[in-house]
Amino acid sequence: MLGWEPVIGQEHVQEVLQQALAKGRLGHAYLFSGPEGLGQEKVLDALAASLSCSVNILKPCGECEGCRAYAGGNHPDLHxxxxxxxxxxxxxxxxxQQVLSLHPYxxxxxxxxxxxxxxxxxxxxxxxxxxxxEPGDRVVFILLCRSTQSLPKTVVSRCQVLPFRPIPLSVLQDRLQEEGAPPNKAQAAAFLSGGRPGEAQRLLQDENWQERERIIGDLGAFPGVGGARVLALAEEWSKDREKVDLFLDMALLWYRDLLVLATTDRKDLVVNCDHLPELVNQAQRYAxxxxxxxxxxxxxxxxxxxxxxxxxxxxxxxxxTLEKEVV
Ligand SMILES: [Zn+2]
Structure with a gap:
């Protein structure tokens, strides 16, 4: 798709780039900062499409050699x-560096x-x-990173930083519902993603959602599963290194929810809001x-x-530890 579709919540970034294109005052380096799943790829795509077009930089024509090469995924000036x-x-x-010493094709x-x-x-x-x-003429750098903190200050200071921000959970929930997710799933996915549309959509895919339910099934049984089950669970999860990160992320959120319920009456702060009754019940079994x-x-x-x-x-x-047994 050519052109600048609005990216929800990142209008401030699009505005800066579109203004720069319109005024012919493009910076030589932009740094897109923020966690993944906030629409960075969409904005990047629009910017790259604009810069590929030799006819209309504000609204790519879709027909020139540059546009066709970009659409075909093999633009020689895009690295x-x-x-x-x-x-x-x-x-x-x-x-x-070598490539950049050459003129654009x-x-x-x-x-x-x-x-x-x-x-x-x-x-x-x-x-x-x-x-x-020493940027060459007509070279635009676009850096993508999760946080500017993780880059050398010298690099950051040479770039125009464009922060991508999470969007309000209620806005995201509405949008997920418009896309067809049932309300309780939409709400949970919005909360779990921390306001990142891409992450919420990823979570809602059947396979990922089922994986989450499996994890919650395992966690929800504690405490009181017994030592044999503890050993079996550790063995099972340790076989799947790929999935352990997801397991730990989910476990942190689940136990955070339990702590919220055990220490406050703020049910509205519960992230796994689609499993509230189980959480309330389980929270009573822990100090x-x-x-x-x-x-x-x-x-x-x-x-x-x-x-x-x-x-x-x-x-x-x-x-x-979840079992409350001293190891
Ligand atoms: Zn074009």
């Missing part, structure tokens, strides 16, 4: 760098997208900084201190995951 494994390496930035701009900019190694970031300091320990145990496991750990033992520790 995208993504992490190679866990990081963006110096070699990747160097090859970008088709459109009037070369567009360089650095996706996951926080993944740049120190060497890559230093090399990238040099490019930012607040026990819930805090559960949260610490889950959080502790999450921070240890990056290292070389025995996942099964970590999970056993969590499940025993």
């Amino acid at each position: 995208r760098v993504v992490p190679d494994g866990a990081s963006i390496k110096l070699d990747q930035i160097r090859s970008l 088709l459109g009037s701009y070369r567009v360089c997208i650095v996706d996951g900019a926080e993944a740049m190694t120190i060497q890559a970031a230093n090399s990238f900084l040099k490019m930012l300091e 607040p201190g026990e819930l805090l320990r559960a949260l610490e145990s889950i959080e502790g496991c999450r921070s240890k995951l990056a290292g070389n750990v025995n996942l099964r033992l970590l999970l056993e520790d969590i499940f025993f």
